[in-house]
Amino acid sequence: MTEMSALKELEELLQNKGYLNEGESIPVVLNDKMDITDRKIGFYTENDAVVAVSLRYCTLTSLPESLGQLTHLQQLDVTGNQLTTLPESLGNLLHLKKLYVDENQLTALPESLGNLLHLEEMHADRNQLTTLPVTLCQLTNLETLRVYGNQLGSLPASIGQLTRLKDISVGRNQLVSLPESFWQLIHLQSLNVAENQLSSLSESIGNLTDLHTLDLGHNELTALPESLSKLSNLTFFLYISHNRLKALPNSLFENLSNLAYLNVTDNQLTALPGNIGNLTNLKELRVYNNELTALPESLGNLTKLKELHVMNNKLVALPDSLGHLKNLKELRVSNNRLTALPRSLANLTRLTHLDVRNNHLTALPESLGNLTRLTHLDARANRLISLPASIGDLTHLEKLDVRWNKLSSLPEWLQRLEQRGCTVFT
Secondary structure, X not given: XXXXXXXXXXXXXXXXXXXXXXXXXXXXOOOOHHHHHHOOEEEEEEOOEEEEEEEOOOOOOOOOHHHHHXXXXXXXXXXXXXXXXXXXXXXHOOOOOEEEOOOOOOOOOOHHHHHOOOOXXXXXXXXXXXXXXXXXXXXXXXXXXXXXXXXXXXXXXXXXXXXXXXXXXXXXXXXXXXXXXXXXXXXXXXXXXXXXXXXXXXXXXXXXXXXXXXXXXXXXXXXXXXXXXXXXXXXXXXXXXXXXXXXXXXXXOOOOOOOOEEEOOOOOOOOOOXXXXXXXXXXEEEOOOOOOOOOOHHHHHOOOOOEEEOOOOOOOOOOHHHHHOOOOOEEEOOOOOOOOOOHHHHHOOOOOEEXXXXXXXXXXXXXXXXXXXXXXXXXXXXXXXXXXXXXXXXXXXXXXXXXXXXXXXXXXXXXXXXXXXXXXXX
């Protein structure tokens, strides 16, 4: 009867809010409980016990203490309400494995959370949390902790006790440092500390050798620890954008040969380490909004690269080795100081987007005609006085923009492009 009375109290709340009609019950979800988060309102039972409840986006301002009577509950989802607190009785849900309280107005989490020793996932993104309870560190089965978009000024000193943690997101908070025990979380696979106020990182970050995704973006880092080079399992993303870096450690790329995506935009970098060519599995490289004057020749080793974004730097030339990037689809080098494009550009036969606007180019190579898959060519605001006729043979071209140049006359083949459906701006 206790479970029934708890459900009744939840039903009354939902009826008062207009999410259930008077006398209507919370619907029973018949499919697997793992899919209950696809539903706004519902519950799932096993062996006549309630094991999952979803009350998403119901404008609830509170939850009843009787919630603690659902003692077999394994999953609770109250995402997108207006909750400012959670009941202390939450600590009675000793079988709870997944808790979703994202997008509420919580300023604190109950101390009783520390009783939930079976909890594996805790999702509390986009609330107003200023601290996390120390008791959270007792949850030694926790594998996922997400508290992105809160107001946390620090993390508990004992957070290193969460030794099973694989995924932690503490991005968009107000963290100025991380506790030393943090680096004991050696099973972490995904770490997001972006959008904080971190000015330095401990060399102990090198302990986190299981990491495949690391986001350090939007902080105040002026240097990176040498030990980052130990993170040889970084296979997905490394974000270091929007910091205050003037250089990257030469060791950084020594062991990151499996990395797929690198973003170091919006720093003050004047050069890239010569061994960037070690990143032989890289698919996207973003280094725009820096102060780079050249790119390393070793860039040509990145033969799996599909996108290269180096806009808003101080490049005066591109390396000839660029022509080795046979899989490149997008090359964006706008707002630099380029006076010419390398002849090897003609080898990039998979290129679909070429953006060279706002440079100092006086000519485009005739060999552009080799780029038979090109769909977008932007050469605005250069010093071009003529265009290579081979552009007229690019049958897949959808948009050509050559405004703000010094073209002496417009070639007749421009009309031919337009007749094929290409948008031309002159």
